[in-house]
Amino acid sequence: MTQPLVSVIMPVHNCRDTVVPALESAFAQTLPPERVEVIAVDDGSTDGSAELLDELALAHDRLTVLHQPNSGGAGGPRNRGLELASGEFVFFLDADDRLGPEALARMTAMAERNGTDIVLGKQVGVGGRRMPQVFGATIERTHVLEPGSELFWRMSMAALQLFRRSLIEDAGLRFTEGFPTHEDQLFTAGAYLRARGVSILADYDCYYWAARADGTSTTQVGGAPAADVYAIVTEAMEQVAQFAEPGEIRDQLHRRYLDQEVFGRLQKLYLSAPDDERKITYAGCRELLENWLTPGLVRQLVPVRRIIAHCLLHDLSDALDTVLRFHRDSGRPRLHLEDGRCYHKYPFFRDEAIGIPDDCYEIAMKPAIQHRLSPPAWSDGVLQISGTVVVRDTDEGTPALHLIVDGAQGPRRVACETGAAERTDEGMATSYTAELTPVSEDWPDGRWTIAMEAGIEGHLQTIPVQKPGGMHVPTVISTRPPGRARLIRVLPLSGRGELVLELGGGPVPGDLPDAEAALGPGNRLRVRIGTPPVLGPGPAPAMSVVLRHARDESMEVRAVLEPDGASHLQADLSLARARTGRWKVFFEIDGMGDPVRTRLREGKGALGPVTASWMPPRRLHVRLDDKWLTASVADPLRQRVASLLRRPSRKPR
Known part of the structure; x- marks a missing residue:
């Protein structure tokens, strides 16, 4: 008769509703049937589990059933099972849990491959059961006595694992009897301390560990009395000290x-x-x-x-x-x-x-400090930065606050004016305001990152200032010193990210909001756009609207944008003599980089077609359903001629 490779030992006490699936999971293992024996020990069940086990034993020749009076815990039945086990390995399966089909094959292969005495297969919680934090990765071989090992601390002491039977017998390991919980503490710890090595199988769901729906498992109802628990724990810690x-x-x-x-x-x-x-x-x-x-x-x-x-x-x-x-x-x-x-x-x-x-x-940790930005605003050439700093979980003290503005020439510390700190559920909250003057001459072109420095009671932290998504700060044009103009923008223009000041450079689409298109007098294309505010003593630089042909961008139609109210510019462009085809619309600020396109306000459809010129004949379409403003010019006479030439000629009958 072939010796079993694995003996599966199952204590059973009043588990009639779950014992069949548990046993079936053992019978359905992918190991050859003759390599698995199952020993079920009825521990004085009163719900019909004992009779059901006897019926199952008649149908499964690999199932051995033992009966004994109730012993008060799983330790006694497991010990009876060990007395009958003949497999090279033993696995302890509870009667309300189940095995994955390949569990025993994978675990025994791992033990044989690595020469380890214990394999801890991945356990999966069922019904809200919490699992040990030990299955992050498969580990072929380890040991609890290795320096730095956290295995002993993270694993469960439940004996729901694969053990080499020679390890158990050579050490004389047995379960504590008569305890509803903690019966496996000394057994499992003793095995881990004595094992040649331990394997962790984390890439296959080996064991489905259930919490009873009615909350009646021994661990769920409170477990062993305190006197028994501390007797076992005392012995367990003394056992560790021996090794x-x-x-x-x-x-x-x-x-x-x-x-x-x-x-x-x-x-x-x-x-x-x-x-x-x-x-x-x-x-x-x-x-x-x-x-x-x-x-x-x-x-x-x-x-x-x-x-x-x-x-x-x-x-x-x-x-x-x-x-x-x-x-x-x-x-x-x-x-x-x-x-x-x-x-x-x-x-x-x-x-x-x-x-x-x-x-x-x-x-040892530092206090958590959070920063919340309010919308920055321009006022008389000054950029006002304000917000709230929260020192989490404190109820005392006011931090000293500075903005750290860092550019190519090094960081600058800008003092913040603070209000009285207020107690909140989150901690002490302090509002502040700081003023930056990037329009002045001593701020050179380039990018300047902005961070918050908070100091309180010897703790100093520097926190990036985050701009929330949807918070808009208008780009401005600085004309200080006179005779020089440059753009100053607060980044990011859209979305969220770390707050940055960008001085100089050319415009980008986000600098020019509120672009609109309409048909003006004489069916000209009228373009209207918001302009950045001008800060400083000099005049605003001229701005133009430029149309470039899609196929030949050297062809341009240009017009200077004129004031239309306090914050907008507009221009009318004639396309009477424009070449047919698509024309892209750009905006240009004199002396500030290349022309840029800009997004339209939300709108769909098209303007036109209208007659832009009778001679030469021109029809104008302005598309509003694209992301960018585009004008299309067509020659209706040529289109008509081309249409006639494409018609097939009719042969006389």
């Missing part, structure tokens, strides 16, 4: 138990637990911290956990309650900033009567 000397590796293994079984249970369960459970939890957590909390582990803790640890180690039970209640009810605390340091203001911060050190409250 790792004091130092970084031992700390990285012990971190798991402190995070989950000390701080995690205190933050989630302690306040609502009965008094006797609270006393056991308090004593158990304090003992674990006294024995295993090292300075290296303290440095890895977030402030609330450093404070919790201090309260436990110094027997401040009332303070512990207050801190846990604040963390549960208030969430993120406010910050205190001082001398370049940052502290979370949990209860008893600098309370001399309680005496919790500042180090417990300090965080």
Whole structure:
């Protein structure tokens, strides 16, 4: 008889509705049928699961069924299954979960390829089950005793994995019996510590791990009593100490138990637990911290956990309650900033009567500072930049604010006039205004980036000033010094991005808004456009509208734009003698680069056709449904002649 490659062990207790799909997933594996044996151990079921297993065993010769009185947890049935297992590997499958079809083939191949004793196949949550954070990438071979490994901290201790059976038997590993949860803590940790190597299979969904819809699984209803939990955790941490000397590796293994079984249970369960459970939890957590909390582990803790640890180690039970209640009810605390340091203001911060050190409250990260820009505006040759700076999560202090304007000649610091800081839900908000004078002579041409420098209590940050999408700032023409004109624009003209001042250069379509086209007197093409405001003592440079033939741009029709109101220019162009074809419309500012096209206001259709000239005959069409303004000139006489020449001649009958 062929020896099985894998023994699948399944504890069953009142799982009649789910046990069939679970077993079928084991029978449907892509390994040859004779290489998989399934051992189901009924742990005193009362819902008909036992009878159903017996029926299934009659239909599947690879299924072995055992019955035993209820033992109070999955540990006992798994141990009975191990006593019967004969496979080279064992896999523990729960009766409300299922395997992917290729799971066992892929995992055993990985173990044989790498000589590893454990394969942790990718687990997928079903029904809201949260998964361990360990399946980011497939790892052929690793070990929890490697320096820097986070495997022990990130994995689940659930034994829903592939184990080499010789590892289990040589070490005499067995599950803790009689516990509704934590029964696999010592088994799984002992296997990982003793394994020659571990593989992580993250590129195939091996195990579908379900949360019961009725919320009746042991982990969902609260698990083992605190006394049992801390007895197991104490033994687990002592087991780690047998395999790792004091130092970084031992700390990285012990971190798991402190995070989950000390701080995690205190933050989630302690306040609502009965008094006797609270006393056991308090004593158990304090003992674990006294024995295993090292300075290296303290440095890895977030402030609330450093404070919790201090309260436990110094027997401040009332303070512990207050801190846990604040963390549960208030969430993120406010910050205190001082001398370049940052502290979370949990209860008893600098309370001399309680005496919790500042180090417990300090965080390494800098305070988050946000900037919100208001629409910049020109006023009497000055560009006013204003907005709001928010120091997140603070409720005290006003920052010193400067704009940093950086160009080819280096940065300039511009002081901001600030208002009184206001408390908001986000933090302390400070409004400001700053004035820039890029029309003056000492601002050379080029691009100038704009950033906000915020300083508060020894913290200094420089934040790019972001211009939101849809915020428009008009381009201006500076005529200072006299006799020289240049464009000054605030970028980006459209969309969002970092705020930039651009001085000099030629126009771009976004500088000339509100382009319109109409038919003027004598069926001339009338073009009207918004003009940039002029700042400075000199006259505005002349602007022209230029039509260029699409096939020969050396052919031009040009007209000077004349004032039409305070902010617009217009011109009428005659196309009476224009060459037929399409003419593109451009705009030009004298002395400022090449002519540019500009977008039309929203509009559809066409102007015309109208008669632009009788002799020579010309018809004019102006298209408004294109992105760019285009005029089309046609010769109706030539079109008529060409049409007649294209007609086929009729032969006489």
